Amino acid sequence: MASIRLRTVNKQFGARHILKDINLDVGDSEFVVVVGPSGCGKSTLLRIVAGLESPTSGELWFDERAMTKVPAHARNIGMVFQNYALYPHMTVFDNLAFGMVARKASRPDIQHKIAEVASLLEIESLLSSKPGALSGGQRQRVAVGRALVRNPYAFLMDEPLSNLDALLRERMRIELRRLHDRLQIPTLYVTHDQTEAMTMADRIVVMRDGVILQVGEPEVVYHRPATAFVAQFLGSPPMNLIPITVRNGDAILHNAASTPVPLPPEIRHGLDAPSDVSMGFRPERLHLSSASSVGLSISAKVETVEPLGSRYHVHATWHGLPITWVTTEVGIARSTTLNLSIPWDELHWFEHGTGKRLEPLRASEMSLSLEMV
Amino acid sequence: MYRQAPAEPLALDQTSPRHHRWWHAWDPAGVREALVGYGLVLPSLLVFLVFYYAPAMFLLYIAFFHWNIFSSASTFVGLRNFRILLQQPIFWQSLLNTGYYVVVVVPVTTLLALALALLLREVRHIRGAGLSQALVFLPHVTPVVATSIIWVWIFDPNFGLANFVLHALHLPQLGWLSSVHWALPSVMIYTVWHSVGLYTVLFLAGLATLPKQVLEAAQIDGARGWLSFRRVVLPLIGPITFFVVVLATINTMQTFSQIYTLTGGPHGGAGGPAFSTTTDSLLIYQTAFLYLHFSLASAMSLILFALILAITLAQKLLADRMVFYR
Numbered sequence: 001m002a003s004i005r006l007r008t009v010n011k012q013f014g015a016r017h018i019l020k021d022i023n024l025d026v027g028d029s030e031f032v033v034v035v036g037p038s039g040c041g042k043s044t045l046l047r048i049v050a051g052l053e054s055p056t057s058g059e060l061w062f063d064e065r066a067m068t069k070v071p072a073h074a075r076n077i078g079m080v081f082q083n084y085a086l087y088p089h090m091t092v093f094d095n096l097a098f099g100m101v102a103r104k105a106s107r108p109d110i111q112h113k114i115a116e117v118a119s120l121l122e123i124e125s126l127l128s129s130k131p132g133a134l135s136g137g138q139r140q141r142v143a144v145g146r147a148l149v150r151n152p153y154a155f156l157m158d159e160p161l162s163n164l165d166a167l168l169r170e171r172m173r174i175e176l177r178r179l180h181d182r183l184q185i186p187t188l189y190v191t192h193d194q195t196e197a198m199t200m201a202d203r204i205v206v207m208r209d210g211v212i213l214q215v216g217e218p219e220v221v222y223h224r225p226a227t228a229f230v231a232q233f234l235g236s237p238p239m240n241l242i243p244i245t246v247r248n249g250d251a252i253l254h255n256a257a258s259t260p261v262p263l264p265p266e267i268r269h270g271l272d273a274p275s276d277v278s279m280g281f282r283p284e285r286l287h288l289s290s291a292s293s294v295g296l297s298i299s300a301k302v303e304t305v306e307p308l309g310s311r312y313h314v315h316a317t318w319h320g321l322p323i324t325w326v327t328t329e330v331g332i333a334r335s336t337t338l339n340l341s342i343p344w345d346e347l348h349w350f351e352h353g354t355g356k357r358l359e360p361l362r363a364s365e366m367s368l369s370l371e372m373v
Numbered sequence: 374m375y376r377q378a379p380a381e382p383l384a385l386d387q388t389s390p391r392h393h394r395w396w397h398a399w400d401p402a403g404v405r406e407a408l409v410g411y412g413l414v415l416p417s418l419l420v421f422l423v424f425y426y427a428p429a430m431f432l433l434y435i436a437f438f439h440w441n442i443f444s445s446a447s448t449f450v451g452l453r454n455f456r457i458l459l460q461q462p463i464f465w466q467s468l469l470n471t472g473y474y475v476v477v478v479v480p481v482t483t484l485l486a487l488a489l490a491l492l493l494r495e496v497r498h499i500r501g502a503g504l505s506q507a508l509v510f511l512p513h514v515t516p517v518v519a520t521s522i523i524w525v526w527i528f529d530p531n532f533g534l535a536n537f538v539l540h541a542l543h544l545p546q547l548g549w550l551s552s553v554h555w556a557l558p559s560v561m562i563y564t565v566w567h568s569v570g571l572y573t574v575l576f577l578a579g580l581a582t583l584p585k586q587v588l589e590a591a592q593i594d595g596a597r598g599w600l601s602f603r604r605v606v607l608p609l610i611g612p613i614t615f616f617v618v619v620l621a622t623i624n625t626m627q628t629f630s631q632i633y634t635l636t637g638g639p640h641g642g643a644g645g646p647a648f649s650t651t652t653d654s655l656l657i658y659q660t661a662f663l664y665l666h667f668s669l670a671s672a673m674s675l676i677l678f679a680l681i682l683a684i685t686l687a688q689k690l691l692a693d694r695m696v697f698y699r
Contacts, residue, residue, distance in 0.1 A: 052589050072592040079593045085586035089608040098604065099594035146594070 003028050003186040004049060004154055009058030011044055011210075018044045020210045022058070026154070029184035031177070035197035036207035037233070042190045043158055045207070049188060050156050051075050062153060073102070078147025078185075082159040084139045086131040092142050093127040099150045117145045120179075137168045144176070148183070155180075155187040161196060173199055194234045198222065206230045224348075228355035231280050231348055237313060240323045242279045243352065246271045251279060255320040261296070264344055270360020276352035283313070284326040286340045295343035300325065302336050436671035454672035464673070466648055467656040470557060471626060474652055478561050479621045486569050486617065490576030491602075506577070510570035517567065521634035524563045525550065528635075550635060553649045560650055563631050568624065572617045579613030580606075615692040619685055626681050629654040653677050 004026040011019040018041045026032045034042045047053040049060060051072030060067045067075060086095050093114060100110045118124045121141045131139055140160065147155060160176070161169045177200045180187055191197055197204050198218045206213045206221065206229075214226040225231035225239075232238040244251040249268045250260040263271075271277060281296075289297055300316035300323060314325040314332055325340060332338070349358040434440075436454055440447040458464045489509055496502050512520065527534045528549035536546040549559045583606065591605045607614075629652075636650045637643035644651035644659065651659075653673065661670035 050589075050593060052592065071597075072589075073595045073597045075593075076595070077593065079590070081586045081590060083584075083586060085584065085590040087587060087590070087605060087608075088584075089611070090604075098591070098596065101604075102591075102595035102600055146590075150595070 003030070003063060004188065005059075005061040006045075006049070007059040007061070009045075009048060009055045009060065011041070011048065011053065012056045018210050019048075019055070022210075022212060024205060024212065024215070026186050026188055028186060031180050031187045031189065031200060031202045032205060033189045033191060033197040033201035033203075034205040034207060035191055035194060035233070038192055040207040041210040042192075042207050046156050046158050046188060046190045049154075050077055050079050076150065076153045077156055078150060078152030078154070079156040080140075080143045080147050080158065080160040082162055084131070084143040084160075084163075086139060086142055086146070088131050091128050091130055092123065092134070095131065095142055096127075096145050096149050099146065103150065113149055117149050120148075121145045136164050137172065140164060140168075140172060144179070152185065155185050155189075157187065157189045159191050159193075160189075162191070162193065169196075176200065194236065198234065204234075206233060208233075224357070226357050228278050228280065228350040228357075231350065235282060237283050237324045237326065239280045239282050239348065241350070242318075242321055242323070243276070244279050245276050253319050253321060257319065259319045267344060267347075267349075267360045271349065271358065277358060278350040278352060278355075280348035280350060281342050281346060283324040285346045286323075286325045286327075286342050288327075288329065289339040289341040293341040295341050296347060297339060297341040298323070300338050300340050302332060302334050302338060305332050305334060432671045432674055435668050436675050438668060440668045442665060442667060450668075454668050455676070458669060458672055458676070463648060463651065463656065467651045467653045470648075470650065471652040471654075474557060474561060474564075474628065475622060475625045477558075478564050478625045479618060481561070482565050482569050482572055482621050482625075483614070483617055485565065486572030487576050487614070489569065489573045490580055493573070493577060494580050506574075509573050512567050513570040515567070517630040518634050520567065521563065521631045524559075524566075524631075525635055528559050551646060553647050556636060556646060556650045560628075560632055560635055563635060564625065564628060567631065568621070572621060575613060575617050575620075576610070579610045583609050611692070611695070615688070619688050622684060622688070623681055626677065626684075627654050628652060629658060633658070 004024075006022050006024045009019055009022040010017070022045060024032075024045075034045060036042050044053060048055050051067075051070065051074075055068065058068075062075075087098065090098065096114045096117065097110050100113065105113075114127070115124075118127060121144060123138065123141050123145060126134060126138055126142065131142065134142065140163075143160070157176075161172050164172060173196060189196075189200065201218050203215060204218050204221045205215050208229055214221055214230050221230060222234050225234065228241055232241060243254040244261070245254070246252075246263070246268070249263060249265075251263050253259045253261060286298070287293075298318045300314075300318050302314055302316045304315045306313040306315070311326055311328050312330075312332060314327060316323055316325060316338070349360055350356065351358055435447070437449060437451060438447045439450045439453075493502065493506055493509065496505070526532075530536060530546070530548050530551060533549065535549055539546050547555050550556050587609070588601070588605065591601045596604065632650055632652060632655050633643045636645055642659075644655050654677065657670045657673045657677070660666045660673065
């Protein structure tokens with residue numbers, strides 16, 4: 001039984017269609033991350049669940065309760081805002097207490113609960129400070145504490161880590177996830193950061209232009225992206241996408257020379273020929289060719305090498321088309337030509353234009369692991 | 374050469390100690406910048422000097438002298454002007470009237486302006502909201518003297534709209550401007566009508582700057598209506614409320630035009646009946662330009678100035694403790 005259910009939710013601001021027929025379930029104690037570029041409607045989706053916006057059409061359910069028309073103050077959800085939105089004129093204690101005061105909790109109850117939450121989040125020493133005196137990370141904790149104090153039905157988080165520096169963001173990512181594992185409160189988390197989505201989510205929801213492109217566990221979405229957009233949005237650096245035309249069993253690269261690349265029969269049969277498709281491969285799945293390599297071989301002319309310490313981002317061209325390779329190999333020199341290869345089953349195929357995933361190899365498995373909406 | 378350049382303080386660097394002393398700004402760029410700057414402020418500075426600071430300085434001078442507009446001789450009299458003032462019942466009466474006027478008008482205007490601003494903010498997305506805002510602000514842009522004359526008619530005991538309304542509501546009719554008890558309240562009503570628009574607009578501006586997400590957080594926290602207003606909105610607009618109260622206090626302490634126009638004319642000399650509407654600024658005017666006691670009027674102005682300054686400082690001290698939270 002899902003805790004939060006959205007059914008054919010639409011949202012329009014005038015002529016702008018922000019959300020289009022959104023269907024989404026957040027299960028009990030599930031951590032769902034909605035990810036997408038800015039303007040994709042993910043924040044609006046969250047605000048509809050919070051009650052800060054009302055949908056133009058569609059329904060919202062918390063368990064068996066219809067919530068579509070319930071005002072925000074009666075929904076009992078905890079929300080963490082991007083800029084924390086703490087009450088600047090109140091002490092941390094009062095910030096935490098305000099929600100309980102609004103619900104007319106007794107003073108001892110409030111104190112007991114705040115002591116509990118403050119120790120959980122390690123903000124006991126800050127209780128008498130005002131938000132202006134706190135660091136970003138401390139404000140973040142207080143904002144989480146404020147959402148937590150009322151035993152909310154669900155947690156909504158709107159890019160809660162985006163105002164933190166990289167190091168703190170990494171730490172809070174782990175802490176928030178750990179907190180969720182402990183409290184088991186259903187959580188809907190919105191971010192544009194694919195790393196947050198990958199690392200924190202039980203399930204990822206990828207959105208673009210008001211439409212859900214794919215819902216699934218991070219590993220599934222990463223390894224079997226439903227569209228070319230999802231493929232490029234998740235993963236850093238993004239997946240290499242090479243536009244090709246399949247003709248006479250060859251992949252014709254869309255470069256100046258229209259270089260033909262032979263495809264093995266099992267893939268050739270899965271693709272309609274002639275057709276325009278995009279061939280994708282993850283930068284980290286490429287490896288230096290060896291005698292035993294099978295798969296697509298790529299002769300890459302190295303242009304730049306970005307050392308990141310633990311690995312290198314190698315930017316190269318393959319028959320004039322830009323590709324990226326993530327490797328731990330040391331000593332890759334610029335202007336050299338390398339022989340790389342990638343197994344055939346590591347290649348992704350997407351319809352040109354619609355960007356829809358094609359499964360030339362495993363068409364029969366497609367419906368099993370993909371939850372396409 | 375290039376390596377030495379950074380050691381020289383930059384001409385635009387305000388924090389460099391050299392620039393605090395303008396006579397050290399010997400470099401041509403600095404001199405030119407200063408010339409251009411002073412040149413630009415000169416016209417308004419001149420106007421201010423001639424019409425504001427110079428009279429103010431002169432006022433400070435004659436307050437301590439026996440000074441006559443018809444003779445060039447003036448004698449230093451120390452605090453005598455002030456002593457005379459303190460012995461005049463009319464001076465105390467005017468202070469009392471002013472106090473009464475300020476104590477009623479400032480809270481009423483502030484509260485009414487806040488209420489109007491909240492109301493206008495609630496309806497801001499409805500068609501015609503802009504017009505309502507304009508209508509609320511409109512009285513403030515009308516000339517005081519002109520609208521005061523209209524209000525003299527409204528307050529007319531026999532034919533005025535005010536008594537007509539009271540009659541329609543089955544309430545006893547009043548003498549308004551001709552009554553010792555109701556003349557000053559009549560002026561208050563006019564002042565509230567005339568000035569509330571300005572403060573409403575100020576509050577609207579203040580409300581527009583409220584952090585939207587904080588209000589939403591309050592909503593999520595389950596607060597609404599009065600609780601949300603008292604615990605979140607009101608503290609957050611504290612700075613603008615402070616500004617409105619200070620401005621309203623200063624304005625009402627100096628009210629002159631409407632008292633002069635409303636209580637003059639058919640009711641005899643302004644400030645009546647029986648000095649019930651003689652506020653300090655009216656008394657200053659009458660002392661100076663009716664009775665030609667410029668020194669006394671100057672002393673009175675100084676007292677009024679000191680009072681306004683003291684009250685504003687007190688308000689500021691209060692606000693520092695209660696209002697500003699950052």
